[in-house]
Amino acid sequence: MKFEAKHLFILLLLLSVVIQCAFGNFPFAFFAFPLDALIALLWIAGMVYAYKENRSSRFVQMWLSPQCTYWTLGWLIAGSLVIGLFPQLSAAEAAERSGLLARLGCYHFTTSWIFVVGLFALLTHLGMITLRRGFRPGRNRWRFILNHAGLWLALFAGVVGSAEEQTLRIPVFRDRPNNEAVSEEGAKIYLPKELQLNNFTVEHYANGTPRHFFAEISIDGKPARLEVNHPYAANWAEDYYLTSYDVQSEQPRYCVVQIVREPLKYVMWLGVVMMLCGGCLLFLAGPNRQNKELCETSR
Known part of the structure; x- marks a missing residue:
């Protein structure tokens, strides 16, 4: 019997199901940036x-075949349905679940071996x-390359980057510096820098309810201004968001800052920009001339 694409994907x-049941979810932490x-x-x-x-080898031709397209897209659609049908929990909450569905990683599916292997297959075929x-x-090859290479980057960075994404919350006090943050799982994490509140301003509506507020803080002595929906970029992979403040005091004694670390966000944006450029070229260049001639010949 000839070995075909369907045999490879089955x-x-x-194999991904066996590894998932035996070892649990994919160890993204081991493959963190820059690895x-x-x-x-x-x-x-x-x-x-x-x-x-x-x-010309059989193996390479399988990855280029239309059957590979059907299998990889079908795998991705099935994975998306699992993510939509089952509640996606944090890693700690998913680890507390039991049963076959939990063993298959359905409650944290983007880090399961089943999803990762399917994504690896899709990206290999796309590449x-x-x-x-x-x-x-x-x-017209550049519009094809921009669209497909951009999609490759966006998918890779979006999934791998989201698995590496870390969200921390830290209270920033007026009277003392603080570097003790809390992760989404409730674990304490000590930052390599100290944050302190220098000034906090609240603007109110006529009825006294808060309309707008912003904070001026120092990060290891470096001043930074935080506003709601206007994050401060500490570096290319780390943003600081102002989320709440001390509402019990006339002059807030502290505010709460959320730190979001996304190492691959600019790679994902690059992929999106490449797809937009490919779409513009598709619009400007019009339909493929060869396809147009084939259509006219077939009339």
């Missing part, structure tokens, strides 16, 4: 080598067809 699905970026570069280099040197079009001449 094997990958069964994930290095793996992505090696992955892309491997696809380029496989296509350039072994494009291979992008390379195939990139190595072929043609006036």
